[in-house]
Amino acid sequence: MKTACAVLLVVVMVVATTIGSVSIPLGDAWAVITGHLTGNTAGLDPVSDQILWQYRVPRVVLAALCGAGLSVAGVVLQALVANPLADPYVLGISSGASVGAVLVLTAGVGTLGVSSAAFLGAAASVAVVFTLGQQRGRLVPTRLVLVGVAVGYVLSALTSYIQLRANPNELKSVMFWLLGSVAGARWEQLGLVSAVVLITVAALMLYGRRLNALVTGEESATSLGVDVRRARVGLLLTSSLLTGTLIAVAGGVGFVGLMIPHLVRLLVGADHRRVLPLAALGGALYLVLVDLLARTVDSPNELPLGIFTAAFGAPFFLWLLRRGRTLGEA
């Protein structure tokens, strides 16, 4: 199943690069991609090479990274806080990132780029939530969620205030950022982003067995030889780094991290050793397809990803709730 998903993902990614305001034949796209991967770019059509390699490929790659990363972070957080409604943003990380990004987009604070500001905002809010979420020196999941929600509200209030003072042009780019987009994907930033995503996702995959133990309860996990305190800190920090990095480059892409984990659990059960890799592949596939819609539906205009993830995600989520099977039992 994993191999089939991986093959499907690669096929969809390649096909996605051929579609857009300019259609490129699949053969040409394949030639451009393999040409660049093997370092043999001689004889490629310069126009399709430019469109494909400079714009579409990085974009599709970033969409896949975002989908994979957010889904894996969602799986981890749902298990950690034992709440099916948890998503990668449950600890207030997106509100922190929003403040940073919106400040730069509207006021152009200093020389900081939007991504750096969003990342700093996310890091700052995570630091606050982790500090206030402790009880006698240990991270207590229910407390973390409550603190995350409260801190999120404070920061959202700040974001709203900044938005009110922004002019209409700035407001459009703010909206776009808040709803998430991979349109700005460039090779220069992809190196760092993919390194962070691949390393953190790989690290989280190693927690499959321990996540299974953790969802049976703290005492029970301890009796199975899991150092609960260390596992929690490791999981929370790693998934925060992952989410913070993605939100910095793609904005607040919602719903993927909530929906894909539940979908995967419905399909393959609750064993995290299966759920984690399939959530990564499924999330990547989903966001590549959603991004394809985002740039073709209203072509040549772009639409933010968040509109589509929510437009498809929310009805799907309601359908899941009606079926009401494994939901509620992370």
Next chain:
Amino acid sequence: MRLDIAGVGVTLDGKPILDDVSLTVPQGSVVGLVGPNGSGKSTLLRTVYRSLRPLTGAVKLDDADLWSMPIRASARRVAAVLQEGGTSALTVAEIVELGRTPHHGVISRTTPEDREAVRVAMERAGVTELAERSMTSLSGGERQRVHLARALAQEPALLVLDEPTNHLDIRARFSLLATVRKLGVTTLAVLHELDLAVRSCDHLVVLDHGKVAAAGEVLDALTPTILREVFGVHAKAERHSDGVVRITYAADPLGDL
């Protein structure tokens, strides 16, 4: 292996819960930990399965200090059946396989030994037929057997059980404890019901307000005086002609105390 709890003291939120508790569970025997609510039974167990570090004293398995081992090493020696952990969406087989967790490092795959340990554990606990069921579809008795199987999959030298018969119907209670007896694994069990405790344990340890009030063979530990002073009831434990120890409660067990 033999379990030695030596002079264990525990304080929670500044309140002393256990004070200088010592007891021994000899190799291969089943020792019951009994006492009224709040006497510290479950807390004492927590110091054995590494959930709560004792302030004073030591917990030793054959002279090896449990608390100075890495937690994964102690979880290969001590397995616990607790009162939580029944709501997961995992299947029975997956729950039992959790017992293999301490046998694995960060990077490792399921081995044939794992599969064999899981198979044997499910057979011994009598849950082989339930393998593919989800935990939520099981009865309380079946669920508790699955937790027992999970503990057995750890291949432990010592089993600790925290009120394993809680919420089970009477047949499931007898049947679970009969299974535990047959295992032959060194066992320390918190038991709420004295009738079950006297039937299924080799020794009893009576806790009262965090201290050991009595310990020894069933009839030596559960004297009428202990039953009256610790448990607050008029009753006596006696061996019947069929060799089984039973507790008989007075007509008015609360009487004048």
